[in-house]
Amino acid sequence: MSTVTSPVDNGVNVEALLGAREALTAMPEAAQFTWRATCEWVNGTHSRSRVEGFFGLGEEQKHRTEFTYDADHPEIFASEDHGATPVELVLAGLASCLTAGVASVAQNRDIQLNSVTATLEGGMDIQGILGIDPDVRNGFSGIKVTYDIDADATPEEIRAVVAQSQKRSAVYDVITNPTNVTVEVN
Amino acid sequence: MRTSTVVLGAGHAGLAMSRCLTERSIDHVVLERGEVANTWKTERWDSLRLLTPNWLSRLPGYGYEGDDPDGFRTMPETIAFLERYAEVISAPVLTGTTVTSVRRALDGYEVVTDRGTWRCQAVVIATGACNIPNVPAVAEALPSGIDTVTPKDYRNPDQLEQGGVLVVGASASGAQIAEEIHRSGRPVTLAVGEHIRVPRVYRGRDIKWWMDAAGVLDDRYDEVDNVVRVRNVPSLQLVGSEDRRNLDLNRLTDIGIKLVGRLVGVQNGKAQFSGSLPNQCAMSDLKMNRLLDRIDEWATENALDGEVDAPHRFEPTRVEASPPLGVDLGGIRTVLWATGYRPDYSWLDLEVLDLRGRIRHDGGVVESPGVYLLGMPFLRTRKSSLIDGAGDDARFLSGHLAAYLDSTIARPGLALRSA
Numbered sequence: 001m002s003t004v005t006s007p008v009d010n011g012v013n014v015e016a017l018l019g020a021r022e023a024l025t026a027m028p029e030a031a032q033f034t035w036r037a038t039c040e041w042v043n044g045t046h047s048r049s050r051v052e053g054f055f056g057l058g059e060e061q062k063h064r065t066e067f068t069y070d071a072d073h074p075e076i077f078a079s080e081d082h083g084a085t086p087v088e089l090v091l092a093g094l095a096s097c098l099t100a101g102v103a104s105v106a107q108n109r110d111i112q113l114n115s116v117t118a119t120l121e122g123g124m125d126i127q128g129i130l131g132i133d134p135d136v137r138n139g140f141s142g143i144k145v146t147y148d149i150d151a152d153a154t155p156e157e158i159r160a161v162v163a164q165s166q167k168r169s170a171v172y173d174v175i176t177n178p179t180n181v182t183v184e185v186n
Numbered sequence: 187m188r189t190s191t192v193v194l195g196a197g198h199a200g201l202a203m204s205r206c207l208t209e210r211s212i213d214h215v216v217l218e219r220g221e222v223a224n225t226w227k228t229e230r231w232d233s234l235r236l237l238t239p240n241w242l243s244r245l246p247g248y249g250y251e252g253d254d255p256d257g258f259r260t261m262p263e264t265i266a267f268l269e270r271y272a273e274v275i276s277a278p279v280l281t282g283t284t285v286t287s288v289r290r291a292l293d294g295y296e297v298v299t300d301r302g303t304w305r306c307q308a309v310v311i312a313t314g315a316c317n318i319p320n321v322p323a324v325a326e327a328l329p330s331g332i333d334t335v336t337p338k339d340y341r342n343p344d345q346l347e348q349g350g351v352l353v354v355g356a357s358a359s360g361a362q363i364a365e366e367i368h369r370s371g372r373p374v375t376l377a378v379g380e381h382i383r384v385p386r387v388y389r390g391r392d393i394k395w396w397m398d399a400a401g402v403l404d405d406r407y408d409e410v411d412n413v414v415r416v417r418n419v420p421s422l423q424l425v426g427s428e429d430r431r432n433l434d435l436n437r438l439t440d441i442g443i444k445l446v447g448r449l450v451g452v453q454n455g456k457a458q459f460s461g462s463l464p465n466q467c468a469m470s471d472l473k474m475n476r477l478l479d480r481i482d483e484w485a486t487e488n489a490l491d492g493e494v495d496a497p498h499r500f501e502p503t504r505v506e507a508s509p510p511l512g513v514d515l516g517g518i519r520t521v522l523w524a525t526g527y528r529p530d531y532s533w534l535d536l537e538v539l540d541l542r543g544r545i546r547h548d549g550g551v552v553e554s555p556g557v558y559l560l561g562m563p564f565l566r567t568r569k570s571s572l573i574d575g576a577g578d579d580a581r582f583l584s585g586h587l588a589a590y591l592d593s594t595i596a597r598p599g600l601a602l603r604s605a
Contacts, residue, residue: 028541142508160472166465176461177450 008152012107030058046072046082091120091143094171098145101165111157114150143175189215190591191308192297194288196222196279198245198268199561200312202576204277205246206584212591216277217299219284223268225314226261229338233366235260235426236573237358238394243573245271246580256392258426289535294556294594307594308556308587311534311545315562315571316527322354325523327452333520337363340522343370349519350374352457354449356381357420360524361433365425367522368443375513376438378463379448383470383503384422386430388478389485389495393424400484402477403569407549410564417564420526435467435503446509456512467503475499529562550583556590558583 024031033056039049052066070083084092095118106113122143128136149158166172191207193200196218207214218224236243241255248271259267272279280301287298288309297304319336328334333347337359343366353364356378368374384393397403410416425433435445447460482497484490531539536554540546547559549566560579562570569575 025541156472156475159468160476163465163469163472166462167469172462176447178453178458 008107008110008112010103010107010111010113012104014104014107017104018108030056032056042070042082043080044072045077045079046070087122087124087140090175091122094143094169094175095120095145097169097171098162098165101169102147102149102161105161105164105168106151106153109157109161111161112152114152115148116150117148119146119148120144187302188305189213190306191215191310191587192217192295192304192306193310193312194285194297195312195314195561196272196277196281197225197312197314197561198223198271198573199314199576199580200310201268201271201275201277201279202245202580203310203312203558203560203584204279205248205275206580207587208275208277209246210584210588212584212588214278215304216279217283217285217297217304218279218281221281222272222277222279223265225316226265226268229316230261231337231340231363232261232342234362236264237422237424237426238572238574239392239426242394242398243267244577245573246577248274257428285533287533287535290554307591308558310558310560310583310587311552312560313529315529317530318528319523320526320528321523322449322525324449324452325521328521329455329515332515332518334523335520336523338527343367343372346370346372347519348372350517351520351522352377352449352513352515352518353522353524355379355420355524355526356423356435356438357524357526358422358424358433360522361423361435361438362425363522363524364443365433365438365441368438368441372519373442373444375444375446375518376435377446377449377457377459378435378466379460380420380466381435381470382420382422383434383474384424384477385434385474385500386424386427386432388481389497391494392430393422396481396484397477398569398574400481402480403567403572403575405568407564407566407570413564416568417562419563432500434500436501439504444510445505446513447511452515455515457515457518458512459510461511463509464505467505471502550579551586556587556594558587 033054035054037049037051039047041047047070049069049071050066052063054061054063069089071086071089072082073079073085074081099116099118102116103113120143122140124140125136127133128138147162149162151158153161190212191214193203193207193214193216196216200216200218201222204214204216221227235258237258239256240250240252240259243250243259282301284300285297286300287296289296289298291305294305294307295309297306297309319338321334321336325334335346340363346367349372351367351372352375353360353367354377356364356376360376364374364376386393388396407413407416423433425431431437439445445463447463448466449457450460451458478497478499485494528543531543531545534545536557538545538547538552538554538557545559546553550559552559559565560583561576564570566579566582567575570579
């Protein structure tokens, strides 16, 4: 009797990623990236952001196409609700970053994923943004991410994949650690 | 002055190499800036004991002879052990000799010291991994009224002013010092980044016994997934003590130490901590459990289950629901940076350093022919960072070195290897 095991395929090209890591270790200047977005006010609290170009590997790069994201606020904020609230985009960014990490780490560890669902909740006391209470921060008081993962691995292995994905996540870092932000007006 | 091989550093690694070279009748000298076991004598805190049991600190031709094999050596005992070893093996140590440059010469290498220059064919770098304490850049933003200290200068809590202490780093040094300072009545906040949790005793045996027996300490550098990564893994959260207590974060929480995330900034008189503490602790628990799984499997395979206690798992690290993301530094009198060490190669005038300032080497064989590195984390195996690991590494590298010297004999007048 013989068993045929198909190779693990989460659609992640781990060899390319590991190759890039090796190449960039020798050429740290090529590892310097700049990510960009532009945002145009539409009306009310509705705005539209676009991403297309970025800088990396020593030169200007482009996405396959331009992507746009509408943001607005819901009607209970007396807005027209043309898109996600910006804080929901932050949750989406965190979820996408961690999930991309889950797929990559799982691939690297030969773990086949069957389904991955992240559910995010960010608690917020809006007395902060409304200026009611100066002791309340504007941002999230905390974020809870819950993963439901079906994979060919033990629960411990799956937990380890999720932990490693947090360790290597850019957005997780952006949210958990302070970043200097400079806003200028031309 | 001429010799065939110059060994730099008379700590455990340099002495182990000296013994191996002597066995091979290779003419050599061991240069030491201070005295034998200098770092142990001058750069360690008073209460420190080795993290490995006495029986597990073996050097080539020398083991533990006392009546407490399961105990942990104090600093004076460690120093005496290394001094005795230097005597027993008649190591040709030149103390009080500071190396200022190692460079290529036409016929090998030139080792310049404050007491003359040596010409040699081979150089063994055994100056250690812990020369310069790392202090993160954020230190510069601390308010001026706060004292700062590193484990290199720390001796005991009495040297600190009264008041709150922020200990940054929760590996062996940080956790041990945090516990000691907190017990002295100075309330400690512990900033926790990546750390490696292990129990002192598991199933009735010391964790180092298990790691030695199950071959964990023999994991090889060329068989691990990512050698750069394993060489940077922080020290195990352990303390060598008579009561064989665990030194995990739960214990530190129990005695009243406040756990916070990694220190990531200082702004407006506040220290800022990362929100990553839950994941740091979860990763550490997962890692510990993988080690215990490996130990359990080994115990079963080797029919030990009847002889030792039953397998079990430890309580996961307790992290409060919302650990503080900042503290007012007004309540902090001293910051202790237990954020690791790095080696000092300012005297090394050879093109062997990588972009991060680490020596490029393959299991201790440095790119420059005839140059060897010893006594570094995961140099050849997991135990390379331990006293007990220096023996195997020195035996292998002295063999490589001897072959190298033989290969230079073809060039008359250059090799000085005595018969």
